Every structure is written in structure tokens, then in C-alpha cells.
Amino acid sequence: MALMITDECINCDVCEPECPNNAIYQGDEIYEIDPNKCTECVGHFDEPQCQQVCPVDCIPLDPDHAETQEQLMDKFVKLTGKG
Template sequence: MSLMITDECINCDVCEPECPNHAISQGEEIYQIDPDLCTQCVGHYDEPQCQQVCPVDCIPLDPNHEETEDQLMKKYLIISGKAA
């Protein structure tokens, strides 16, 4: 399941540089996460780095983009160019 950024975002700029897949970008009003690039840091870290640094805890799972751990790993392999 990819992550999402809620309206509680304060645009503090700390999440964007932490994303190893470059899935986070500035939207019209708040930061947003591209679900096609978000792997919850699977393949990079044990925990999503954006959630770790967010001071307002506004990055929950996105219920509209459910994925298993295996699907997230496959997405990571494709994004990183390591897919067979």
C-alpha cells in the first residue's frame, strides 16, 4: 500500500528529501505522494522515512492503493532498475 499526505500537512519540507524513490513532490497546496513510485521504502529501509521525519504525523497508508509487501518489493525492483 502506498502512503498519502493528508490536509494536516504544514509544508515543512522535511519529507521530500527523505524519499529514496522521489515519490514526494510539492502539490498545489500541500506535498503529495505518487502512488506509482511509493514503496513505503521497501528495498531501501525498514520503515517509511517520510513517516519518521514528519512532525505532524500526516502520512498514513493510502486506502485507495493497497499493495502487499511482495508487490511493494516488485515495484521497488522495477523503479530501481534491478528487476530481472
């Protein structure tokens, strides 16, 4: 699954620079994650970096974008050209 940022976000700015896919961006009110770019850091790291640095724990899995590990790896390959 892609990740999402909930309305508990405090706009602390720590998640956005940690995303290796540039999937996190400033939305109208809080940071948001582009599900087409989010691989949960599959291919880059063992765990999602945004979740690791978030001080308020507001980055859960997005139930509207269910993906397997294989699908996340395929997305990583498409986004980076690595594989």
C-alpha cells in the same frame, strides 16, 4: 499500500528529500505522494522515512492503493533495477 499525505501537512519540507524513490512532490497546496513511485521504502529501509521525519504525523497508508509487501518489492525492483 502506498502512503499519502493528508491536509494536516504544514509544508515543512522535511519529507520530500527523505524519499528514496522521489515519490514526494509539492502539490498545489501541500506535498503529495505519487502512488506509482511509493514503495513505503521497501527495498531501501525498514520503515517509511517520510513517516519517521514528519513532525505532524500526516502520512498514513493510502487505502485507495492497497499493496502487499511482495507488490511493493516488485515496484522497488522496477523503479531501481535492483533486486
